[in-house]
Amino acid sequence: MPSNARATHLTRRGLLAAGGALGLGAALAACGTKSQEGAASGGSQKTGPWKFTDDRGTAVETKSTPKNIVAFTGMAAALKDFGIEVKGVFGPTYIEDPKTKERTPDVQAGDLDITKVKVIGNVWGEFKIEEYLKLNPDVLITDMWEKNDLWYVPAEQKDKILKVAPSVALWASDKSMPSVLQRHADLAASLGADVKTKQILADKARFEAAAERVRQAAKGKKDIKVLIGSGSPDLFYVSTPVRPTDTLYFQELGLNIIVPDKLDQGGWFEGLSWENVDKYKADVILLDNRTSALQPEALKAKPTWAALPAVKAGQVFPRVTEPIYSYAKCAPLLEDLAKALENAKKVA
Numbered sequence: 001m002p003s004n005a006r007a008t009h010l011t012r013r014g015l016l017a018a019g020g021a022l023g024l025g026a027a028l029a030a031c032g033t034k035s036q037e038g039a040a041s042g043g044s045q046k047t048g049p050w051k052f053t054d055d056r057g058t059a060v061e062t063k064s065t066p067k068n069i070v071a072f073t074g075m076a077a078a079l080k081d082f083g084i085e086v087k088g089v090f091g092p093t094y095i096e097d098p099k100t101k102e103r104t105p106d107v108q109a110g111d112l113d114i115t116k117v118k119v120i121g122n123v124w125g126e127f128k129i130e131e132y133l134k135l136n137p138d139v140l141i142t143d144m145w146e147k148n149d150l151w152y153v154p155a156e157q158k159d160k161i162l163k164v165a166p167s168v169a170l171w172a173s174d175k176s177m178p179s180v181l182q183r184h185a186d187l188a189a190s191l192g193a194d195v196k197t198k199q200i201l202a203d204k205a206r207f208e209a210a211a212e213r214v215r216q217a218a219k220g221k222k223d224i225k226v227l228i229g230s231g232s233p234d235l236f237y238v239s240t241p242v243r244p245t246d247t248l249y250f251q252e253l254g255l256n257i258i259v260p261d262k263l264d265q266g267g268w269f270e271g272l273s274w275e276n277v278d279k280y281k282a283d284v285i286l287l288d289n290r291t292s293a294l295q296p297e298a299l300k301a302k303p304t305w306a307a308l309p310a311v312k313a314g315q316v317f318p319r320v321t322e323p324i325y326s327y328a329k330c331a332p333l334l335e336d337l338a339k340a341l342e343n344a345k346k347v348a
Contacts, residue, residue, distance in 0.1 A: 052190045055171045055183065056148055062166065065192055066138035072152050074324050075141050075170070075184075076117065077110030081203075081326030082188035082195055088135045090121035091152040095291060107289060110324045124292075127154050129161060137165040141187070143172035143322075146266070172322070177249035177330060181207070184325040203327035210334035211253060217341035218254030224344045226250075227258045227280055227310070228319065230288035231299050235271040237288075238280060243268055246323055246330075250337065258282060277304045281348040284340060285310045286319035293321075309347040315340070 050065040071079065073091035080086075092106040094114050105114050118135060121127040140161070143151040150169055153161055170183050185195045194200075228239040228247055241247035241257040251257050258280045260270035272279055285308070287296065296316060299305045310316055317340045320333050 050190065052168060052187060054168045054187075055144060056169055058169075060139065060166045060168050062138055064138075068136050068138045069191070070120070070132060070135055070137045070140050070165075072142035073106065073112070074108045074110070074322055075143060077108065077112050078184050078325045078329070079141070079188055079191070079193075080111055081324070081328045082185060082200065083193035083197070084188050084191050086117060086141075088118040088120050088132065088137070090119070090127050092291060093117075093119050093122050106291060107320070108322055108324070110326075110329060121152065124152070125154050127152075127157055127161065129157060129164075132161065133164060139168060140165050141168045141170075144169040145173045170325075171245070172325075173243050173245060175245055175248075176252060177245045177323070177325075178211075180245045181325050181327060181330060200327065203331060207327045207331040207334065210331050210338060211249075213338040214250070214255075214334050214341065215253045217338045218256070221341050221344060222254070222256055223346055224256060224283045224341065225258055225281065225348060226255050226284045226286060227282035228286050230269070230321065231294035231302075231305070233294070234273075236274060236277045236305075237269040237271050239269045240267065244321070245325075246320070246333065255337075255341075274302050274304050277302075278308060282308070282310050283313075283315060283346055283348045284344050285316045286337075287316055288321045289318035290321055313345065313347040315344055315347065 047065060049061070049063060051059060051061045053059045069076075069079070069084070069086040070088040070090070071086045073089045073093045076086040076089045089109075089112070092108045093112070094103040094106055094109065096103050103114065105112065118131060120131045120135075140150075140153075142153060145151055148169075150158065150167060151172065153167075168187065170187065171180060175183075185200075189195045228241060228244075230237040230239065238258065238260040239247065240259055240263055241251045241255075242259070247257060260280070262270045264271070287293075289295070305311060317336065320329075323330055323333060
């Protein structure tokens with residue numbers, strides 16, 4: 001689930017700032033705004049008119065197959081796994097060490113070579129239109145967590161940005177993971193990728209095998225209660241499983257996931273004060289792994305967190321809250337989940 005990018009809204013955009021904007025600010029305080037030099041070429045040899053109907057129901061058409069692609073970082077990483085390269089990215093792409101200025105890839109960058117794509121925005125609200133124009137984009141591609149809401153495209157700049165090139169948006173919520181993966185494969189294929197290579201078919205088979213392993217593990221651990229959480233300095237967010245694509249699929253596979261009873265207005269999560277963080281009794285916690293959220297080391301400073309049964313039992317596992325939607329990246333998520341379930345004990 002997206003976290004709070006706007007602290008004033010407890011909505012699905014609600015969890016980037018409230019879910020750890022202070023932690024994000026500290027980690028990225030020294031991040032420069034200079035974009036990366038160099039750009040990867042498109043992976044497609046396809047030519048001629050292009051048309052793709054995205055998840056808004058919008059039929060996007062261009063006179064030729066897009067080569068100059070600019071995409072949200074996670075989308076770019078997924079397209080790369082399917083065989084399509086992009087020229088520019090926006091969204092969490094790198095973390096810069098405040099002392100050495102060395103840049104390392106953000107978790108959402110996947111296998112992208114962050115030195116070979118133009119980074120036109122690395123944090124929430126940053127989208128350098130001038131740099132975007134220089135890329136001469138044929139299409140902009142991003143995720144969609146709410147209908148017609150383009151992820152990491154700043155609302156105040158949206159009209160200007162969308163005048164430059166057509167946009168494509170694919171669901172990152174409200175649909176189960178297998179269907180979302182298929183849509184990303186469909187998009188890559190439309191752009192000229194061969195999505196039936198031996199490697200991609202092997203990755204898909206691995207994903208399906210991992211899903212079955214989760215199903216069997218869940219069947220044997222029906223009494224294990226799983227909580228989906230994200231930590232911020234002031235609040236702990238308990239996510240509903242029914243909107244994010246991953247947790248919706250986990251639930252379909254049989255996981256006993258806690259459903260919070262007082263959701264925010266967007267229907268994504270319930271924010272708990274740290275004094276009330278034990279409201280829901282969980283045996284396993286799947287914790288938001290993004291740089292915008294507090295990680296286990298930082299959470300040690302919260303006494304009420306340390307007292308939770310799942311924490312004391314060492315049954316807190318990272319959750320890739322914004323998956324990279326390729327079979328290569330989603331298969332390991334299921335394998336890790338299956339292993340966690342197989343070894344989990346009833347502690348709450």
